[in-house]
Amino acid sequence: MRFATYSSDNETYYGAVTDAGMIALSHLFPQWPTLYDVMSANALDTLVSASRDHPVTHTEYVYEMVMPNAPRILCVGVNFPDRNAEYNDGSAQPKYMSLFPRFASGFTGHDRNLVRPPENHTLDYEGEVAIVIGKGGRRISQENAYDHIAALTLCNEGTIRDWVRHAKFNVTQGKNWDCSGAIGPWLVPFTDASQLDDARIITRVNGEVRQDDVLSRMMFPIRREIEYISTFMTLKPGDVIVTGTPTGAGARFDPPRYLKPGDVVEIEVEGIGTLRNGIEDEQV
Template identity: 35%
Template sequence: MKLLRVGPRGREKPGILDAGGVIRDVSDLVDDWDGLALDDAVLKQIRTIDLSSLPKLDPNARIGPCVADVGKFICIGLNYADHAAETGAEVPSEPVLFFKATSAICGPNDDLEIPRRSEKTDWEIELGVVIGKAAKYVSEEDALDHVAGYCVVHDVSERGFQLEGTGQWVKGKSADTFGPIGPWLVTRDEVEDPQNLSMWLDVNGEAMQRGSTSTMIFGVAHLVSYVSQFMSLQPGDILSTGTPPGVGLSMSPPKYLRAGDTVALGIEGLGLQVQRCRDAL
């Protein structure tokens, strides 16, 4: 299933995309696509419903973040061998963890704000893993049983804030609008192999990132298991799994986003995002 949320910011309704591409209103079935609704039993029940019997939602309405009330937004750095090579970094011996503030989360097509004092706002397409069942000390063999589904994440980064001062990467990762997610949460049963998905990102129509989840250093199952050894993962948490090569930081000379730029990105089977950049007010 393709789960999404539609409507003005803060007033989104839960929806589901039917086989004909029509957005159906499921607000009589679930309050929202949050951790409670992502339980396997709830999703199993929804699969038995004739979606054509549900009301339609406005196809032209804003698409919001595909998950509501995200508790943790956990990210993995340097998780693609070809991306590590382009940055000159050593391949990490274990996953590199950092957090994005959940206040960075926005809809997939909302404007992307260039922060005040920013000179190095960069792009990163990533596969997002959405937790559906609490995970604590889970094995790699059982890890995918705790996944509700997958989505496109744009891990926008301000490289000066991230790398040139003191402190942690979170400063360069957490500005408002730096975490577009969606358009859909595609449930686990519809993604045959999360380690074989093509991904791409363009800026102003120019190809920047082209890659595949097949070049991940640490795969999805390993990451879910690994993170669960240090903290419990709760339903609705998002794990963003790293980016393939082609980020602006690694170009010669580096390229960064400016107000007026348009970023388009997508992952095979998981949908498309398009953001217009503007200066933060």
Template identity: 45%
Template sequence: MRIANFEREGLAGIAGDDGLGWRGFSENEAGFPGTLVELIQGGADLLQVGRSLLAANALELDVARFLPPVPNPAKILCVGLNYSDHLKETGLDKPAYPEIFARFATSLIGHHEPIRRPRESSALDFEAELAVVIGRGGRRIHRDKALEHIAGYSLFNDATLRDFQFRTPQWTLGKNFDGTGAFGPWLVTPDALPAGASGLRIQGRLNGRVMQQSSTDLLIFDVPVLIETISTAISLEPGDVIITGTPGGVGAARKPPVFMQPGDVFEVEIEKIGILSNPVQDE
């Protein structure tokens, strides 16, 4: 089941699709169950919610604005260096422990919204990634129970200003420019995917050219391990987002480097989840 947050004519809405087309409600209609984030934070059974949406009116979302599945997460926890091919192109050793850093909600944009290149840098790189949305919170979650805490999966472009990223050992600034974290277009419930979203083809395409291609079963630290590791220290809450890392092929590792330019379009595609597409423009 795909479930989307959208906005149309100034009204929030929610829609579900099981492969036969989008159906759902705007917030001014009877039957509107709440926004996706409200449902996640309220502990709703999203698969059941999605099925109820299928009884609603058909929707044409081509003229709607897709919002991130969680527009304002309390925590966005990202993982660096989590594919072996990306490690190889960086020349770094395999980490013994996941490299965790944070993003902030002010960086988030939705499907089709422009990734903004700031005037301070032209080294705007792309990173196709799998996103995991937490549905049930907890602390010290064992990996054997980790998948029970997932509301669903989505796509993410962890667009990065490389010069700012490597000015210090901490990556925070280069990973958090406003308008650089593309997230969406929708949430896919876990029942529609292999356990842990493993074994899915992941691609990153710049203007239609494949730049990144791998499989989510090549994650060095898989989704259950990431949930276990993060929750050892940090209480996970409904609506928190984990961004799981990018495969090889990033622009900075190419010779010469390839960075996103105004007028470009970057697409993240993950098998069985969908395509996240964003143009690039100067801020």
């Protein structure tokens, strides 16, 4: 089962994704006006049940960012060993993970264009798995961490590379340009550890494989991410953790291979789906 946010006829809905089209569910649950509200209520199972009893309502639609009002999106940086080696600083695996926030305004939906701003053309891709918290908690153990995941999705954690170098201690400004990344296409309910432990993530640009790795090689596995993050902040239902990208981003080529209008980026994880985005220049 898959659940998406989408637009049709100038209205925005959430619903179940089928091969024949969308089954609108948002009108059935006015107490949960968005998928974020569904996740905050830990009510994804209710959508699963409802989708079995209703027909397709929309065959023409446009995907939106899957949780466009998500208030807390936290990203894990430099989380694969080959990615750490790219920095050529001789450092071993760090003791603690790198973290930074992203805001929902920086993301668009599946089959929508990422936007390259006129101020800088170093727009880069980063294919990642994102998890959505379904059960909140503080100081969650690794042993129990997966019990707190409700759903999985994909993220192109697009970055304006030059702008992450504007300051000494943060990358926030390079990570939050409007519509520079994407989250989607949909939420897939998390039911089994194999969805993450055995997952292989592949990123293609114009059909060429640029990133290819398995989540089991993460320096900080998702169980550890949940444990560590929940130590300093109480995780809440609806929180999103973007878990880290493999080696192969455009900045690490010589010369760099940044994204340009007309390019198409695809991020694929079996069992979750494929997130696809084109590139366009911002109209100013």
